[in-house]
Amino acid sequence: MAVEEVSGRGTLYSYLINHTGHPGIASPYSIAVVQLDEGVRMMSNIVNCDQTPEALVIDMSVEVVFEVFSDEITLPFFQPVSDGTAS
């Protein structure tokens, strides 16, 4: 096993939009699976995007955006690729 660096680009593989609320997260919010260009999939949230089925399009290109919560915790979220180029 080894750690490998990845591009941070991928596509929206599947998701839910939670309407039941969660402390500290604005509702509704997406819980997504992103397929990275390197092939692996990971759970994340899609941010900087309307949290609607119309805006969250399966297979759309996304890119990582890191959000720092504390000195110890940084989470990898994803946002739609702004320039529209396919990943």
Add this chain to the structure above:
Amino acid sequence: MSGPTLAVVGAAETTQMGVITDTSELQLHADAAFNALADAGLTIKDIDGFATAGERPTDVAHYLGLEPRWVDGTSVGGCSFMIHVRHAAAAIAAGLCTTVLITHAESGKSRVGKARQAFTSALSGQFERPFGVTGPPTMFGLPVLRHMHDTGLTHEQMANVAVVQREWAGMNPRATFRDPITVEDVLGSRMIAYPFHLLECCLVTDGGGALIVTSADRTMDFPTAPVYVLGHGEGVETPMVSQMENFSSSKAFRIAGGDAFASAEITTADVDHLMVYDAFAHLPLYGLEDLGFCGRGEAGDFVWERNTAPGGSLPMNTNGGGLSYMHSGMYGMYAMQESIRQMRGTAPAQIEGAEVSVSLGVGGMFGAAGCVVFSNVAP
């Protein structure tokens, strides 16, 4: 199948089901256990093997006054009880014990004396929980939009699963919800986690059930018509729904179902009655496809064409299912109870002439599966 064939000689649910505010989880285990013992004409002293999930077997065995010489605490979610049946078959065949009690009970709604469950795995805790998952409603449905995209399954077809099961529930006096509903009612109900509406999510209730199994060559010693266990299977895939290999198919379903059908030496054409654990409305669709009753992406049409409805060729979830009958948290026990009622000829919505019933259970969020093939005809 090697060794003596297994038979169910006692089966019962708790006396009450639904909202039970005056009974603890352990007391529900005891109620289900004593109802099953009465059904089999046995006492606690006749039981020498014990299995349960959710609660530790130590706790329940002590409370019941059992002295088991074989214990199974396999706890991989709501399908654990199917797996207990399979493990009991192996234990009895190996001579480790003769008469196994399997109990489930959960104060899922009222939470009276509820056992603490390690619900989130370390892996899911690290790689899923930071992204706002709060439990099954925000996890279990995660593969569905991909499945819809790839196979053409529609929102109306998924909603229709709940509609058809409500038809069955309408025939069951013990069902929690019995009034007919339409696809429009389902799609108009409150959104829980898109694409799942309230009526596409299971109930949360209190209750339990228990089974007593023994070697099939002892069935003449018991008052009820025997129900034979023809085959069984179990499987696990992942504690993280996001890491399912195929978002249109459960590997655990395929392994457990494939082994159950193979060990029973049956094909889908032999199955008269089917139970598929329906924590959410997509699960019966995955089950129908993964067991081979339908091709990939065809289950939505199969249910829409009323094959699983009253009068259809493959009656499914005939108690109303977790969506309408009851769901205390680990529903697998109730699926098997309905299979056994159907094989005994005592179900509220009895399928005339049914001889083979299959119960497929899921554990976690597509994390595990157990499958049991029952029959009222001696193998």
